[in-house]
Amino acid sequence: MIRAATPADLPVIEDLIRRLAAYERALDEAKATREQLAEALFGADPAAYVLIAEDEPSGEAVGFALWFRNFSTWTGTPGLYLEDLFVVPEARRAGHGRALLAALAAICVERGWPRFEWSVLDWNEQALAVYRAIGARPQDEWTVQRLTGPALEALAAHAAPPSGAGPHNRANSHAN
Incomplete structure (x- = not known):
């Protein structure tokens, strides 16, 4: 079964992210806190969304897909970017990953x-x-x-003050 995550799933999402990071040999890079995830996934302006794969009949979460909307200037349309897909090793080869991918494909088709x-x-x-x-x-x-890091900061130091309106304009940003 595939379902949209809820705030009650935050501990499971956090655990699956850590397990994914360990699988990808980068556990020390997984630094997101539960509070950050709560805001990013379930806050007033969600940055991303999560689908949860559950084993039947136990209902145990065995995988997740974290995605967000992107945009193509060439097609002039939004699209879906899958940031993370992970199924726990003991539940692999049972179709959970494919079911998550199919659910994401259905979101794309449904939204055009x-x-x-x-x-x-x-x-x-x-x-x-x-x-x-x-x-x-x-x-x-x-x-x-x-x-990232110092290189990101160094390049940002060369930015001219932006003009115009928009969510990424420094004058309209909370990150002044």
């Missing part, structure tokens, strides 16, 4: 969003096989880039 995208570690052969089986294709011409 033409793109459903995600990244996967190049060493995760099991996940890559599942993605190929459902028809996903790699975007080989694209390389993910990331800016």
Whole structure:
């Protein structure tokens, strides 16, 4: 069974995120607190959403998918970006991951969003096989880039004050 997460699921979501980080060999990088997750997922302006996979008949949470809406300037339409997908090892090969992916695809179709995208570690052969089986294709011409820490701060120091209105305008931001 796949269902939308509720605030009562925060302990489970936090646990699954930590288990995913351990699986991806990056447990020390998983620093989100329960309070941060509560605000990001269930606050006044959610930044992301979570689906929970439950084992039947026990009802135990065995996986999750965390996603958010993105936007394509080329198509002029929103899309769905899957940030995290994880199924606990003991529940793998039972269809939970595929069910989560299908539920996300259904969200895209229902909302008229033409793109459903995600990244996967190049060493995760099991996940890559599942993605190929459902028809996903790699975007080989694209390389993910990331800016964090001192490099992010250094670049931000060169920003000119923004003009105009909008949620990311410093004059309208809570992050002044």
